[in-house]
Amino acid sequence: MISCKKAALICNKSQYNEATFIEKLQLRFHLVVCKTCSKFSKKNKELTYLCDKAGLNSLSEGDKRKMKEKLQAGAE
Amino acid sequence: MAAIKYEKQKESKMRVVTSNSRNFTSDRTSMAKNQLQPNTWVDAYADYLFNYAIARINDAEIAKDLVQETFLAGLKSAKNYKGDAAERTWLIAILKRKVIDHYRKTNSKKGKAEVKINYSAQTDAEGDWLEExxxxxxxxxxxxxxxxxxxxxxxxxxxxxxxxxxxxxxSMKTIQGISTEDICKELDINPSNLWVMIHRARTALMGCLNETWY
Known part of the structure; x- marks a missing residue:
């Protein structure tokens, strides 16, 4: 039996498809008996769905660095 | 006896008044706290502004340029900032003007000519352009x-x-989809560290989005 902490970790991993088969199995069993974790898991999945649906964009770190440099140059 | 009671009442009333006025001054200071801090702009607002721009422009490069211009314009007119609005609102207002200016430029005579050439070049190949x-x-x-x-x-x-x-x-993991290893290498952390941060971020986001979006 795995702990809730481990279950949360696997749950987070599986949001990014990085959980192994055995881990997923462990999580399934845990979710059957633990109400809190199954609630968390449901919400976590929903968050992933929302993030996918929103089609988020973000600037890469390199772009941000360039922006900072330009801002610095503008300030002087 | 009654006089003492009255005095006490008066005192307690006065205390209420002073505590009220203290609240009021603290309100004032928090109102005046709306100050510009350009060094934090990129970290705090770049992604937000970028999302706002890209929803209206549909071109990542142009959106990026507009965000950059917004920051520079904000810096330039920082002395006109009165502190009434939050920083982000103020920057969004600038960005809005930038987006409008962008469309105005492409719709000017010169811009229109360019667009038309593009369009006819496209339709030459296709033929049925009315349906589009x-x-x-x-x-x-x-x-x-x-x-x-x-x-x-x-x-x-x-x-x-x-x-x-x-x-x-x-944002590296979820939005940019960078693999765990690469993030660990770039930020110099170990995977379990990364998952803890992801966990905290996700929990906080669930709480933050909870009211409106679930």
């Missing part, structure tokens, strides 16, 4: 697009509230 221009009456696209943009901005502003490191890890 007709709106699909059954399309749900515009509406869902609008909703998704709102959702995107909500998520982005929630991410902005996270501690900087968590926000960085979360």
């Amino acid at each position: 221009q007709i709106a699909d009456p059954f399309s749900n696209y515009e509406h869902s697009n609008l909703e998704n943009e709102e959702l995107g901005l909500a998520i982005q502003s929630c991410i902005g509230k996270l501690p900087q490191k968590q926000a960085q890890v979360f």
Whole structure:
């Protein structure tokens, strides 16, 4: 039996498809008996769905660095 | 006896008044706290502004340039900032003007000529160009697009509230889809560290989005 902490970790991993088969199995069993974790898991999945649906964009770190440099140059 | 009671009452009333006025002054100071801090702009607002721009421009490069211009313009006119609005609102207002200016430029005589050449070059190959221009009456696209943009901005502003490191890890992992190993290498952390940060970020985001979006 795995702990809730481990279950949360696997749950987070599986949001990014990085959980192994055995881990997923462990999580399934845990979710059957633990109400809190199954609630968390449901919400976590929903968050992933929302993030996918929103089609988020973000600037890469390199772009941000360039922006900072330009801002610095503008300030002087 | 009665006089003493009265005095006490008066005193307690006075105390209430002073405590009220103290609250009032603290309100004032928090109102005046709306100050510009240009060094934090990029970390705090770049993604939010970028999402706002890209929903209207549909071109990542141009959107990026507009965000950059917005920051520079904000810096330039920083002395006109009165502190009435929050920093982000103020920057969005500038960005809005930039977007309008962008479209105005492409719709000017010179810009129109360029667009037309592009269009005819496209239709030469296709032939049936009238159909492309007709709106699909059954399309749900515009509406869902609008909703998704709102959702995107909500998520982005929630991410902005996270501690900087968590926000960085979360956006690298979720939005840019960088693999765990690469993130660990770039930020010099170990995987379990990364998952803890992801966990905290996700929990905070769930709480933040909870009221409106679940």
